[in-house]
Amino acid sequence: MRTSLDHRSRAQESSRARPGIAAAAAIAVTLGLVGCAPSPSAAPTATPVPTLPSGVTVELAQLRADVAPRQAQLRVVNGSDAAITVGEVRVEDPRLDGPATRVVPDRVSTIPAGGSVDIRVQLPPVACSTPDGGDSEAVLELVGESGSAEVTASAPDALGFLAPLHARECLQERMADAATLAFTGFRPSAPGEPATLELTVTPTGAGAGTVVGLERTNLLDFAGTPAEDEVFHVDIDVSAAQAAPVVVEIPLVPFRCDPHAVQEDKRGTIFDVRIELDGEPGEFELFVGDELRGHILTWVAGWCGFAG
Structure with a gap:
């Protein structure tokens, strides 16, 4: 009797194990692993392979x-x-x-x-x-x-994004030896009037460089700046003798007033900053930050009349 029960029990266990073993074998083929499928009591193992599966x-x-x-x-x-x-x-x-x-x-x-x-x-x-x-x-x-x-x-x-990213951020790192740049405040305005974005340039007292200006974005323009001018000039010369921060007020108006410009905004609050270091021009990107971005997008929606 015990022999018959043992035989039936082993058969049931074998039947239950077959789907798991088949699935494990399929995964092993996909991963390019070699060897027999492990027994149910064995710890899972895998052999690293040098390449991805074909295709x-x-x-x-x-x-x-x-x-x-x-x-x-x-x-x-x-x-x-x-x-x-x-x-x-x-x-x-x-x-x-x-x-x-x-x-x-x-x-x-x-x-x-x-x-x-x-x-x-x-x-x-x-x-x-x-x-x-x-x-x-x-x-x-x-x-x-x-x-x-x-x-x-x-x-x-x-x-091809990584090479330009490396160049821009390394330039920004070099500029940071002379001064750090950050957007530090935003004052919204009534429709038809310019808002104010604050840029703070903080010298380190250990280097020199020039902050030339900012380029408009696909969402934001500079009030009073002719359309043919690509840059809002700030022209701040930083020297090793300086230590006091310089705050620049930048007058902003929306560059466009279609609702999807705000709803689908990806880069509208990232400004290209033009600088000069060691007599050579360059530029890097400066984001206003998540908090100011929210304030700016809300202002654009109200200024353009499609808020709410």
Whole structure:
């Protein structure tokens, strides 16, 4: 009797185990893992593989909405014939001072065969000691029922954003040796009147440079500035002898008054700042910050008459 029960029990356990084993085997093939499927009592294991499954590609891009928060998108395209699951990701580039990692750290992305996903990553500070050049690599954790494996692949910069980002932010870092720049206040205005945006230039007392001016954005213009003038000039010369902050009041009016300009705003509150350092011109981007951005967009909506 015991022999018959034992035989039936083993048969039931085998029947229950078959779907899990089949799924684990499929994942093992997808990940390129080798060896036998582990027994139910064994700890999950995985052997790292050097490349992505055939047909899977990655690329790096920065969209307009990613600029202000200094983020980017790692697009993973699954051209294979099986679904893949991606856990942790790292984007490594010699122009970055550390890896770019998921904005939502614990998220897992399952990509069906023939599908794609954009994984948002947070960019670290740039590495200005590194020359402008190099290639990005993506390290992805591929997850399966039997374990996980890290794979490394080239991640081309699809839109060519990283080199200009590196150049701008390194220029801003050099300028910061002489002075820091920040938008520090905003006073809204009634329709038809200019609002005021405050730019504060704070010398460090340790360097020299010139803040030439600001360029208009796709949302904001400068009151009283001719349309043919590309720059609102402030012309602040900073020297090593200075220490007191300089506050510049910038008169603003909306550049456009269609509602979707506010509703779909991505870069309307990011200004290009023109400077000169060591006799050479340059420019970098300066964001007003999330709080002032909210105030400015609310003002534009009221000024243009489509608030509420």
